[in-house]
Amino acid sequence: MRAVLAMLLLLGLAACGSTRQAGQPPLAPHRADLGEPISCVPYARARSGISLAGDAWQWWDAAAGRYERGRAPQPGSVLVINRTARMPxxxxxVVSRVLNSRExxxxxxxxxxxxxxxxxxTDQRVVDVSPRNDWSLVRVWYPRINDLGTTAFPARGFVHSRMAMAGR
Structure with a gap:
């Protein structure tokens, strides 16, 4: 835990002197900076710079009023997938690249x-299979079968790394 906190502090300090353009997602640590095994929440927090706690399914509501949220993916945003019986x-x-409006x-x-x-x-494919093209239902690449999984998961949307503006 101490190493993770130290890494986040160093990343924060390094970002102060970066040449990153305004509006770009925060700089992400290289995968070697994050030890395995690791669960999705601390990984997404470290990669996106979004400082939320709780189980993954709680991130959507926890982001309200703190971070911008939406239905359109953006690089650096975090896709929040709801809990299910198989995934409590x-x-x-973390979105690494937008391929098109549905991938x-x-x-x-x-x-x-x-x-x-x-x-x-890294760079795992996720496809929006929702009837209204709103990212409310997704299929996720499953390495074991080297294809998209057969299960469609309910998704809340994307939490963006920008802080929410008051009154929005």
Whole structure:
């Protein structure tokens, strides 16, 4: 825990002198900076710079009034997947790239079961399969079968790294 806090402090200090353009997502630590095994919440927090706590499914409500939220993916945003009977804590994943209006690549941890439990996976495909194209239902790449999983998961949307403005 101490090492993670030290890393976050150093990243915060390094960001002060960065050449990052305004509006770009925060600088993400290299995957070697995050030890495995790791669950999705601390991984998403470290990669996105979004400082929320609780289970993954709680991030959507926890972000209200603190961070901007929306239905459109953006690089650096966190996709919040609701909890289900098979996934009682929900899941969060950081958008690494938007491919089109219905497909993104994400970086996340602890998605697959078995040997991949607690592992970090990068540039994994997620597809919006919702009838209204609103990212309320998604299918996620499943490395074990080397394809999208057959289950569609209910999603809340995306928490963006920008702080919410008062009165919005």
């Amino acid at each position: 804590s929900g899941h969060v994943a 993104v690549l994400v970086d996340h941890a602890n998605w697959a079961s078995g040997a991949a439990r607690g592992r970090i996976a």
